[in-house]
Amino acid sequence: MTGPGTQMPVAPAQAARTEAVISRLQLLVTRKLDGLLQGDYVGLLPGPGSEAGESREYRPGDDVRRMDWPVTARTTTPHVRRTVADRELETWLAVDLSASLDFGTAQWLKRDLVIASATAMAHLTVRGGNRIGAVVGTGAGVPPKEPRSWWRRKPDGPPPPPPSAPVVRLPARPGRKEAQALLRTIAGTTIRPGRTDLGALIDMLNRPPRRRGVAVVISDFLSPVEGWARPVKKLGVRHDVLAIEVVDPRELELPDVGVLTLADPESGMLHEVQTSDPQLRQAYAEAAGQQRAAIARALRAAGAAHLRLRTDTDWLLDMVRFVAAQRHARTRGTTR
Template sequence: MTGNPTPASGAPPHFGTGGPAAEALLRKLELTVRRRLDGLLQGDHLGLVPGSGSEAGDARTYHPGDDVRRMDWPVTARTQVPHVRETIADRELETWAVVDLSASLDFGTAGCEKRDLAVAGLAAVGHLTVRGGNRLGAIVTTGERVDRYPATPGRLAADRLLRAVVATPRASGGRRGDLAAALELLRRPPRRRGLVVVISDFLGDADWERPLRGLGARHELLAIEVLDPRELELTDVGLLTVVDPESGQTLEVPTGDAAFRRRFAEGAAAQRAEIAAGLRRAGAAHLRLRTDRDWLADVVRFVADRRRAGTGGASR
C-alpha cells in the first residue's frame, strides 16, 4: 500500500538509503530547517526541554498563572507592582535520540515515507539542541540491527549523525522492530540527566511503555510520533491487497465497503488514543508529525508552546 502522489506542502524529501542524491537532499533539508526555525523562533536560547532552567534572567511583570515561587520580591517592593524573575534555559544539555527505522516506517502515501519524516524530525531536534557545547547521540533500531552513535558536541557532529542515520539499511520484510530493546539500551547503564527523544510510529506491541517510564524517572522525554493519513482512514479504491511489512502477512481489504472503512477509522482512532495515553503515563511530551502536513510548522508550533509553558505562563 504505497504511492507517489504530488508531495504535500512542507513534506521532507525522499532520502532512500544514502548516496550522492541523498547528500543533496540532506543539504536542502538542513537549509530549510535552519531558515524556518531560525526565522520563526528567534530570541533567547531555544531548547526542547521544558522548565525554567537555573540561570537567573530579567524580571518582568507578574501575569495570572505565573509560578508564585518565582516572585521577585525586591523588585516588587521597589516598584509596588508584582514582578517575577525569569530564568534562562540551561545550556549544557545531553540529548539522546532513539530512532525507530523498522519496516513499518518504510511506508507513505502523501509525499514522503514515514522514514523520511523520522529523519526530518531528528534534523529538527539536532538544530534545536546542538549549540553551546550541547551533545547529541542516537540509538537507531531497525529490528535487524541496532546502531549506537555516542553523544558528541557541535553542528558538524550532528550533521554526520544525520547522514549515518539516512544510510541505515532498510529492514527486510517480515521482521518486527524492537523499540523496547532500544530504550532499554539507553536505560542501562544510567546516563547523566538530559533529554531523550523517541522517534517512532509506536505501532505493534506496547512493550515500549515500561522502559520509557523508566527513562522518564531520570530524563525529560519527548516522543515524536510519525504517521501517514492512510493509517487513520481508508479511501474507496475497491478491493485492496496490502502486506504488513513487519509480519509479512497479506490481507485483502474491501475499501469499497463504507461500514468497513468506518470500523477501520474507529479502530485506528482508538489505537492512536492508546498510544497517546501510554506516552502521557510515561511523562513524555508528545509531538505528532504527519506525511500529509507541513511538519516544520508543527515543530515550530510545538516548540513555541513548550517555550511559553517553560516560562511558567498560563499556558502551562
C-alpha cells in the same frame, strides 16, 4: 549492535542522495526555526534545567516534583522552585527505522519524516557545546530461534555467521560536523524486514545512567503499547522526553477503492481488503482511533511531550507550531 563510530556500507549514489536530502532539510529547518529561538537557549523541547533558581507561586500545570516545600511552609502558599537552564546538555535520539516506517501514501514517506525530525533536533540542540547521540533500530528485530544443530560445527565446514545486530549506537559528540555525520548515518541506514523492539530501543537510553538531558523518541509507535510504555516512563524520571509520532493517513482510515491488496512490511504477509464495505471502513477507523488514543494516553502518563507529524501535512509548519506552543507554555511557567 555495532560499536561507536561504526559505519554501514553505503553505495556512492545513495550517499550523494543522502547528502542532498540532509543539506535541504538543514536549510529548511534553519530558515523556519531559527527566528523562533533568537535570544533563547532552549531548543525544540525547552528543558527546565537542573540548577536551582528562585521560587514563585505554584500555577496549574507546574511539575509537582519542583515544589519548594520550605518556602511553601513559611508562606502557607504553594511555591515551586525555578531552575536555570543547563549548559552543555546531552541529547539522545531513539530512532525507530522498522520496516513499517518505509511506507507513505501522501507527500512523504514516514521514513522521510523520521529523518526530518532528527535533523530538526540536531539543529536546535547542537549549540554551545551540546552533545547529541542516537540509537537506531533497523527493524531486524530478534531473530527466530534456530535448532540446536544450527550452531554446532559440522564435519563439512564451520558454522554460518550469526545474524546481524538490529541496533546501531552512535555516541554523543559535540559540534555541528559531528551532528551532520550522525544524520548522514541515520539517513543511510538500511531498513530490514522485521519489527524493532521499541521498548528495548528506548531502554538503551536508560543504560548506562546519564546526566539529566533531553531524550527524543521518533517512531510510529505501532508496537504494542505495553511493550514501550514502561521504558518511556522510566526515561522521563531523569530526562525531559519528547515523543515524535509519525503517522500516514491510510493508517487512520481506508479509502473506498474496491478490493485492495495490502502487504505487511514487517512480516511480508499479504491481505486482501474489500474497501467498498462501509462497515469495514468504519470499524477500521474506530480501531485506528482507539490505537492512537492509547498511544497518546501512554505518552501523557509518562510525562512526555507529544508531537504528531503526518505525511499529508506540512511537517515543518507542525514543528514550528509545536515549538511556539512549548515556548508559550514556558513563558506561562508551565512545563508542558
